[in-house]
Amino acid sequence: MTALLLRDLKLSVRAGGGALIGVLFFMTVVAVIPFAVGPDLNLLSRIGPAIVWIGALLSALLGLDRLFQTEREDGSLDLLLMQEHPLVLTVLVKCLAHWLGNGLPLVIASPLLGLFMNMDEVAIGATMLTLLVGTPALTFIGAVGAAVAVALPRGGLLVSILVLPLAIPVLIFGVSASYAAVEDPAPFMPPFLILVAITMFFAVLGPLGAALALRNAGD
Amino acid sequence: MIKILMKVSRMRLVAENLSARRGEDLIFTDVSFDLGAGESLVLTGRNGSGKSTLLRVVAGLLRPETGRVTWTSDSADSGMRAAEACHYLGHRNAMKAELTVFENLAFWKDFLGDTQDGKGIPPGEAADAVGLGGIVHLPFGYLSAGQQRRMAFAKLLVAYRPVWILDEPTAALDVSAEGVFTELIKAHLAAGGILLAATHQPLGLENAKELRMTGFAGVGEGRW
Numbered sequence: 245m246t247a248l249l250l251r252d253l254k255l256s257v258r259a260g261g262g263a264l265i266g267v268l269f270f271m272t273v274v275a276v277i278p279f280a281v282g283p284d285l286n287l288l289s290r291i292g293p294a295i296v297w298i299g300a301l302l303s304a305l306l307g308l309d310r311l312f313q314t315e316r317e318d319g320s321l322d323l324l325l326m327q328e329h330p331l332v333l334t335v336l337v338k339c340l341a342h343w344l345g346n347g348l349p350l351v352i353a354s355p356l357l358g359l360f361m362n363m364d365e366v367a368i369g370a371t372m373l374t375l376l377v378g379t380p381a382l383t384f385i386g387a388v389g390a391a392v393a394v395a396l397p398r399g400g401l402l403v404s405i406l407v408l409p410l411a412i413p414v415l416i417f418g419v420s421a422s423y424a425a426v427e428d429p430a431p432f433m434p435p436f437l438i439l440v441a442i443t444m445f446f447a448v449l450g451p452l453g454a455a456l457a458l459r460n461a462g463d
Numbered sequence: 464m465i466k467i468l469m470k471v472s473r474m475r476l477v478a479e480n481l482s483a484r485r486g487e488d489l490i491f492t493d494v495s496f497d498l499g500a501g502e503s504l505v506l507t508g509r510n511g512s513g514k515s516t517l518l519r520v521v522a523g524l525l526r527p528e529t530g531r532v533t534w535t536s537d538s539a540d541s542g543m544r545a546a547e548a549c550h551y552l553g554h555r556n557a558m559k560a561e562l563t564v565f566e567n568l569a570f571w572k573d574f575l576g577d578t579q580d581g582k583g584i585p586p587g588e589a590a591d592a593v594g595l596g597g598i599v600h601l602p603f604g605y606l607s608a609g610q611q612r613r614m615a616f617a618k619l620l621v622a623y624r625p626v627w628i629l630d631e632p633t634a635a636l637d638v639s640a641e642g643v644f645t646e647l648i649k650a651h652l653a654a655g656g657i658l659l660a661a662t663h664q665p666l667g668l669e670n671a672k673e674l675r676m677t678g679f680a681g682v683g684e685g686r687w
Contacts, residue, residue, distance in 0.1 A: 245574075246573075247569075247570050247573035247574045248570075248574055250570075251559070251562070251566070251570045254561075254562060254566070255559060255561055255562070258561040258562070317555070318555055318556065318557055318558065318559065318560070319553050319554070319555030319556060319557040320557040320558075320559070322522070322524055322551055322553060322557065323551065323557050323571070323575070325523070325524060325546075326522060326523060326524070326546040326547065326549065326551060327547065327574070327575065328543075328547045328576075
């Protein structure tokens with residue numbers, strides 16, 4: 245299983261891997277916002293956490309459709325399905341590798357983009373923390389969509405649309421926790437803990453659903 | 464050339480009354496066979512007659528319409544799926560073009576692991592065995608189609624599985640490579656392995672059973 249994790253990490257940084265593409269897309273989305281909204285610093289800092297979260301959500305969805313499709317195209321998926329290891333575990337490891345390769349770079353890039361949005365230190369820290377906790381949930385949710393659409397030739401957009409409704413709660417609680425950190429009356433912990441709960445919930449349910457879909461995708 | 468340590472055991476790969484469906488059509492019905500250690504079964508028949516489908520059913524990748532595939536051996540747990548004892552080499556090579564040949568082979572060796580009946584050999588030796596020992600440092604995508612096929616075959620050697628399921632193993636190969644494959648397959652059978660292959664070219668195996676697939680009409684003369 246460690247071998248699978250390492251292989252997927254290597255693939256995500258080599259040519260054709262999605263690691264840098266996701267970060268570049270994230271920067272593109274967030275960097276154009278100040279140009280569109282105009283130089284109103286107060287407005288920018290007020291919408292900052294939401295914009296950074298939307299950017300991260302879209303970039304996280306961007307590379308998800310390739311999660312199992314590349315494996316299927318070169319025949320590796322057949323071999324992954326045949327093994328003794330439980331398929332759920334294989335899918336979980338692939339999700340972890342995908343998050344380390346695609347999700348973690350987004351978290352690391354988010355403080356820089358927070359500066360674009362004129363956010364203060366507390367807001368940047370809170371956004372980074374909520375992204376760190378919330379983006380794994382996006383990967384686990386996306387894995388189900390990717391598994392369902394694995395046999396479709398151009399399933400990319402379909403995967404994003406399929407998983408978006410499930411990803412909305414992550415966005416809601418991620419953004420509200422980020423706001424709660426800067427705006428006084430709202431407490432930070434409740435939305436943050438719900439975000440943690442969502443991630444843990446999907447860490448179990450996502451690989452289960454994806455494994456089930458892969459088993460039945462047989463062709 | 465290759466020594467696979469193993470004791471001769473009571474290994475059996477048994478298929479009973481298999482039939483499979485693609486869409487509305489039954490591709491084949493009532494295929495049964497029983498293969499023991501050292502035995503091989505070669506599937507022949509025209510394109511579309513269901514050879515690949517049968518192999519995928521045996522490998523557990525397609526659900527059969529009726530029947531079942533069972534695997535028994537001394538070391539197998541009772542609940543073991545037949546697929547876990549099999550190597551499957553399909554039309555696609557299951558190797559990543561971005562990684563070097565060595566990384567590919569080392570990954571599969573590590574991920575597949577060995578079954579209890581035998582041991583795989585190191586990636587370098589496996590590449591030597593298919594006659595391409597000097598180029599394991601190249602990315603897999605740089606190799607020619609024939610070289611890629613040879614390296615995919617080397618994958619069968621790095622992790623031990625008693626049953627080899629090969630779908631058109633000699634496509635895109637030159638004559639010398641076919642000879643190498645035949646030798647490797649013979650060595651595997653001599654060590655007590657089982658072979659199930661679909662092919663158009665004769666593999667040069669002396670006492671292989673043959674199952675002729677006839678397509679939609681069912682399977683003729685193929686009851687074992």
